[in-house]
Amino acid sequence: MSEGFDWLFFFEISLAGLGSGGLLALAGLALVIIYKATRVVNLAIGEMLMMSAYLFFALTASMNLPVWVAIVGTILSSGVLGALIERSMIRPMLGESPISTFMVTVGLSSVLVGLVELIWTADPRRLPEFMPTDPVLLGPAMVAPKVFYGFLISAALIAVVLGVFRFWRGGVALRATASDQAAAYSMGINVPRVFSLSWTVAAMIAAVAGIVVGAIGGISSTMGVFGLSTLVVVIVGGLDSVVGALLGGLLVGLVEAWAGAYLGGEYKVIATFSLLLLVLLVRPYGLFGTHDIERL
Amino acid sequence: MRIGAAKQSYVDDAALFDTRTQRVWLGLGLAALCAFPFVANEYWLYLACLIAINVASACGLNILTGYTGLVSLGQAAFMGLGAYTVAVMETRLGTPFGLNLLAGGLVAMAGGVVVGIPSLRVKGLYLAISTIAASVLAHFLFSNFKLTGGTSGLSLQPAQFFGIALDTSFRLYWLIVPLAVLMLLGAANLFRTRIGRAFIAIRDRDISAEVLGIPLLRYKLMSFGLSSFYAGVAGGLWAYFFRVVTPESFPLIMSIFFLAAIIVGGMGSILGCILGAVFMTLVPELLKLIVGWLPMSANATLVLSPVRTIVFGALIIGFLIFEPHGLAEMWRRVRRYFHLWPFRT
């Protein structure tokens, strides 16, 4: 272009960034729910997302179920998987150092990747199309349809989850357990059930994100790397902040999109992690996280 | 049953191998290590070299994570720094391998110190995640510089020792294993002195450690530097062993491998890092054997890789839940049983 900066391109890239940011925010929300309730940083969130995408693939491509049935089935079975993971691997680590539990989730991510490769092989697959395919026009800017609808789905689900946690007793129980487990126990809150619930809900949220991410870019056994970006999202936003996850998701989505467009694809990951390092040095607890004070 | 070992002086009490039985076993062990290359076949020599490299790197990570309590997922990146330094120096400068290995260690050490700088502000998990960032950054650097050969990497000529090319596992054994033993010895010595004690203090209660006179940042950086020095040397040995270094040679999963090795072996003990590295290196080989025996061996090679991944993850989870102090603790239980026999433990 001969005149100045290409604003339309910038706008389109930014929209795409916001679109993927919505998905990152969704996955980030799942991570924050787990952290708030059980104080665990779940590095396997990307792999749980991947597993859900593959479950969806199995239900639609292998079992030929209608898309909507498959979506519900995937969400429910992912929820069960989340509860199973919590009960078998996270509960026994109660009271251990957070690093140990973090390492358990690292082990979990390996196990999930291996399972996927074993059952479905490491070849990338495509999910059946179930979203409208016409390009979406927002003013002069064009957005890929899947990205647009993915964003809408993310936004809708986030709104639902936030509403549920604000107004439902379970949400209050979750927040209470998050602040002080012992006190919540004494108040009669069934803390173990809150743990299971948090992992179940988080897994279901991740399932939705997984389906959409899979629909956009196909599925493969390396999909889990989405989890690393999600980790950046919650570090930037604050591990225990829902608002932080949302804003962090959008921010990371934008940064990745801009880096990809203006610097080149290989710079995406660098940009994301540079943002991470910057935040860690300037505001280690994230933009909205709470600072843990150490007493002597 | 061993009653006890009385010492006559404080120096004796501080010795690493303090009983006669231990010294005898040590002697036998060293003799076995020396005899091994003459009786082993190519496959076992290859494994021995690989194990030694892994032990050296795991030892470094153990110093940082096991003893100082700073969880790092960047060990592979530091090995990569060492490997690339050695590769570049060998191919461009042709300097002797000793110098190259030392340079590899020093470059990795510098990288380690830089990565450790945030460790004063950032703790625990956050630090671990920032080391992931370092891994990613290192991978990017390796892939995108002409000096490092870009995505196709570098290949090396074998190391030269007074005209003899170290191009077989047999010859490389005599470089790698003694170096690994020296590195282990250094680490064991470290924890007899004030520096090692300072590291442990930082792990257990760093704020109190500071009030007792330990400058935190200096010692944390020292720990990062030392552990990455070890990683750099291990990486350099890796480069001479495999003779090809690419950006994909040192992925994040390798850092996870080393962290798993010290968890499985037992964090915070020298014996632990040896056991862990040996175990984790041998497990894939064992799996290969098992899968080879199974009836449907046509599909076997296909399932090998995913099964290995699953077993890897399962080992981490299993040890963390059931045996958090690792194989070293299991070994100590066995020893206690025999020491106290016929009494019960």
Added chain:
Amino acid sequence: MLQIEDVTLAFGGVRALNGVSLQVAPGSITSVIGPNGAGKTSLFNTISGFYRPKSGAILFEGQDITQRPAPQRAKLGLARSFQNIALFRGMTVLDNIKLGRHAHLKTNLLQALFYAGAARREEAALRADIEERIIDFLEIDHIRHASVAALPYGLQKRVEMARALAMQPKVLMLDEPVAGMNREETEDMARFILDVRDEWGITVLMVEHDMGMVMDLSDHVVVLNFGQVIASGTPKDVQGNPEVVKAYLGSGDVAQLRRQLTGAASPT
């Protein structure tokens, strides 16, 4: 020896210490007492260097150490024990004590890795010194190789003190040295503290709740309440001081209390 001049320590709006001044004479045993939440441990933490005061100065042997980082203060000779025992659970008793000497040792990284002449000699000398002067003195020779995590509370407190002594201190700050101890253990600890002052010439600054011990041992007593010094002097002076009595037992006069509180919280 140690002078605290008009130190104010604030956390946001809360003033943990409000214009606290006190003097610790060399070779004395000074006690800081006061109800819970008075700011005693905050005072210790400020002197150690863990907290930076908002205003005021801390002088050690005439030098202003207010801006010095904690490790340097330890090296100058300021040692302390902690209210909730801060032993390093991954080490034995002996190693914990040896750690106290850290700031005065010279072994560097390279020497440590090779453990050759210099490092070996320094370690042996350290061991000899600790055994003869500290472990014997505190009667903990039977547990020297024990892991600290397995020790009973009273012995852990003694190991803490041993570690503080290993720091070759000029001033020893003890934060509740006899908390949770029975009569016999308290008497043992009192004897150790007196010996530390008489045989080693160390100045002792102590936070303590056990009034018997405070009144019997101390040369000088300082009373804190709500971050302010409300009385200071010999034990006899302080015992009779009505302000002190009121602080501990309350006077039932709410208006008085309110005045006291607003006086403590108002910004200067």
